[in-house]
Amino acid sequence: MRILLDNFTKKFDDVMVINNMNLEVRDGEMMALLGPSGCGKSTTLFSICEIYQCNGGRILFGDRDVSNVTSQHRNVGVVFQNYALYPHMSIFDNIAFPLMVKKMPAEQIKKEVHKIAELVHIGDLLERKPSQLSGGQQQRVALSRALVRKPDVLLLDEPLANLDAKLRLEMRSEIRRIQQETGITAVLVTHDQVEAMSMCDRIALMDHGKILQVTTPNDMYHNPQTDFVAGFLGNPPIAFLDGVITNGQIQLKDSAIQLPLPSRVPVQPDGKIVRLGVRPEYFGNQAGIELQGQVSFVETQGRENLYDIRLGNGAVLRSIQPVRADAGLGDSVSWPLDTEQILIFDDQGQRVA
Amino acid sequence: MSDKNSSNFKSWPVTLILGLFSVPLLVMYLYLFIDTFTNTAPGSLIPNELTFEHWRFLWETEPGTVSIWQVTLNTLIFASVMTLVILSVSLTAGYALSRLNMPFRRFFLAGVLTLHAFPTVTLVIALFIVLQFLGLYNTLIGVIFIKAALMLPFGIWVMKGFYDTVPWEIEMAGVQDGASRFMVWRLLVLPQIKPGLIALGVFSFLEGWSEYLMPQIFAPEADVQVLSVYLASLIADDQKFDFNLFKSIGLFYVLPVIVLYLVFQNKLMNIYGGGSKG
Ligand SMILES: Nc1ncnc2c1ncn2[C@@H]1O[C@H](COP(=O)(O)OP(=O)(O)OP(=O)(O)O)[C@@H](O)[C@H]1O
Ligand SMILES: [Mg+2]
Numbered sequence: 001m002r003i004l005l006d007n008f009t010k011k012f013d014d015v016m017v018i019n020n021m022n023l024e025v026r027d028g029e030m031m032a033l034l035g036p037s038g039c040g041k042s043t044t045l046f047s048i049c050e051i052y053q054c055n056g057g058r059i060l061f062g063d064r065d066v067s068n069v070t071s072q073h074r075n076v077g078v079v080f081q082n083y084a085l086y087p088h089m090s091i092f093d094n095i096a097f098p099l100m101v102k103k104m105p106a107e108q109i110k111k112e113v114h115k116i117a118e119l120v121h122i123g124d125l126l127e128r129k130p131s132q133l134s135g136g137q138q139q140r141v142a143l144s145r146a147l148v149r150k151p152d153v154l155l156l157d158e159p160l161a162n163l164d165a166k167l168r169l170e171m172r173s174e175i176r177r178i179q180q181e182t183g184i185t186a187v188l189v190t191h192d193q194v195e196a197m198s199m200c201d202r203i204a205l206m207d208h209g210k211i212l213q214v215t216t217p218n219d220m221y222h223n224p225q226t227d228f229v230a231g232f233l234g235n236p237p238i239a240f241l242d243g244v245i246t247n248g249q250i251q252l253k254d255s256a257i258q259l260p261l262p263s264r265v266p267v268q269p270d271g272k273i274v275r276l277g278v279r280p281e282y283f284g285n286q287a288g289i290e291l292q293g294q295v296s297f298v299e300t301q302g303r304e305n306l307y308d309i310r311l312g313n314g315a316v317l318r319s320i321q322p323v324r325a326d327a328g329l330g331d332s333v334s335w336p337l338d339t340e341q342i343l344i345f346d347d348q349g350q351r352v353a
Numbered sequence: 354m355s356d357k358n359s360s361n362f363k364s365w366p367v368t369l370i371l372g373l374f375s376v377p378l379l380v381m382y383l384y385l386f387i388d389t390f391t392n393t394a395p396g397s398l399i400p401n402e403l404t405f406e407h408w409r410f411l412w413e414t415e416p417g418t419v420s421i422w423q424v425t426l427n428t429l430i431f432a433s434v435m436t437l438v439i440l441s442v443s444l445t446a447g448y449a450l451s452r453l454n455m456p457f458r459r460f461f462l463a464g465v466l467t468l469h470a471f472p473t474v475t476l477v478i479a480l481f482i483v484l485q486f487l488g489l490y491n492t493l494i495g496v497i498f499i500k501a502a503l504m505l506p507f508g509i510w511v512m513k514g515f516y517d518t519v520p521w522e523i524e525m526a527g528v529q530d531g532a533s534r535f536m537v538w539r540l541l542v543l544p545q546i547k548p549g550l551i552a553l554g555v556f557s558f559l560e561g562w563s564e565y566l567m568p569q570i571f572a573p574e575a576d577v578q579v580l581s582v583y584l585a586s587l588i589a590d591d592q593k594f595d596f597n598l599f600k601s602i603g604l605f606y607v608l609p610v611i612v613l614y615l616v617f618q619n620k621l622m623n624i625y626g627g628g629s630k631g
Binding site: 046049051071072076077078080081082084086087088097098101102145146149 | 520522523525526527528529530531532533536540541544545
């Protein structure tokens with residue numbers, strides 16, 4: 001069921017956390033709320049399920065305005081970061097709890113619990129207590145409990161944050177699989193861009209209680225609307241260079257280097273201050289304008305190496321490329337920069353092109 | 354404490370020292386027990402006859418006094434009603450203080466702590482006047498209310514500590530699962546604070562059972578006497594002073610305490626576990 005936040009506003013006492021947010025999560029879609037710590041992701045999520053009451057605007061499920069509907073009647077499944085399993089109950093009772101509250105007949109509860117347990121692959125753990133499960137298993141239980149009463153909407157607050165790296169990878173695809181098999185509309189809160197990009201249909205990137213951009217992971221990576229979005233997505237991160245438009249070209253700050261504008265960019269007025277975003281994969285690999293610099297940092301990532309190159313004016317570019325022998329720490333190198341792929345922002349951080 | 358984990362140091366020296374220091378105490382308890390079943394010639398330490406006459410208070414009541422069973426019943430009512438009052442108020446007030454975002458929360462918390470440390474004796478005269486005014490002087494109800502009220506700050510504080518240990522998300526998860534706030538409390542929160550509840554219950558009961566000062570001041574009359582007051586009135590009576598009878602009643606009085614303690618000793622330790630997180 002689609003979720004619509006319409007001028008949604010949330011304050012804690014006098015602190016404005018979310019101001020007039022508009023967001024639509026389409027039916028059957030998995031949407032990531034991505035952003036740095038403290039930007040209001042959890043606040044938004046908890047407002048959707050009425051753990052927090054909104055101070056303004058409307059929240060719609062489908063066409064139904066649920067702004068004034070209590071948690072108990074919103075039919076939302078929530079998975080909390082620490083799973084919030086009921087420690088004194090068996091796994092079976094944990095999953096059965098939402099059905100028991102609904103006063104479903106015992107026979108049917110049993111059937112439903114087993115069905116969901118099969119889907120989530122915890123069929124053989126039902127007799128245990130939560131404390132006897134591993135983190136990943138607890139996560140699965142939390143997911144089953146949220147899904148068992150067939151909620152309209154599934155909300156996940158940093159569901160992978162408490163897992164170790166390997167399990168995180170496994171649960172990432174598991175959660176996605178379960179979401180797709182059930183076809184449920186889901187909102188995932190995370191501060192990890194990889195999680196957001198790999199699990200979700202679309203990403204809403206937030207900062208300071210505002211949504212900066214909502215689009216597909218791919219589009220957000222290649223077409224960020226602001227320098228903040230560009231900097232938030234991508235690992236290793238994008239590098240920024242300062243420059244000024246001179247004679248229709250980009251003159252790098254404190255340097256003689258001039259770069260042509262990418263061909264897609266319309267003519268820019270001379271004297272305009274710009275910020276260039278260069279993703280590491282577009283420096284040192286393809287053909288382009290050669291830039292001279294010194295290797296100031298090398299990080300081995302296995303198949304590839306990450307190099308930091310300090311240019312003559314002190315600015316640093318990053319490059320990721322297959323391990324090469326001719327570039328050690330301190331070496332002078334001259335590598336090509338693919339100027340067609342440069343992202344250009346104005347001095348306010350807004351994308352020019 | 355347990356043998357399992359003491360392998361890296363020898364426990365017997367400690368046991369020995371503690372044992373030595375405890376010997377006088379143990380001997381006293383032993384004599385308390387022996388004396389109630391025997392008679393001993395004056396000046397001797399070894400008893401010379403076995404007798405049940407010191408326990409006759411159990412089946413006969415001397416004229417002009419109350420039956421021991423009446424007194425025991427009073428004590429039982431006093432201790433258990435007081436426990437009930439403390440438990441029900443602490444259970445709800447502790448929850449409110451721990452969870453609900455109510456006005457003056459900090460003020461209440463500070464107040465509860467201050468009251469906890471308030472010296473009881475300074476209140477005696479005021480309480481006396483209040484009880485007189487309400488007509489509750491010399492009634493069990495009156496003294497139950499007083500003792501319960503005095504113990505409530507402690508109880509509320511302990512229960513709040515236990516509630517604080519229950520993660521907030523568990524309650525929110527329950528609400529999301531469609532349960533009402535009350536159901537969440539009863540089905541999800543209460544089971545987790547049960548150890549605290551049991552500990553506070555036993556603690557309050559023992560406190561009530563052994564309370565002397567309040568009943569002595571506010572309910573001294575024969576028909577509402579509790580065991581501690583009854584016992585005190587025995588020694589106060591200079592005319593027929595019976596030391597062994599006094600010991601027997603004393604033993605009768607502490608037996609429930611010992612039994613409760615043995616049954617619940619592990620649970621009692623919980624008070625310090627959960628109550629410390631305030
Ligand atoms: N109960 C509250 N009272 C007052 N301020 C709050 C409360 N809860 C959150 N805030 C504030 O609201 C802002 C957003 O908090 P929120 O928990 O939504 O952040 P988040 O994006 O989920 O961050 P994280 O990734 O660290 O979980 C923060 O600045 C926080 O200090
Ligand atoms: Mg959060």
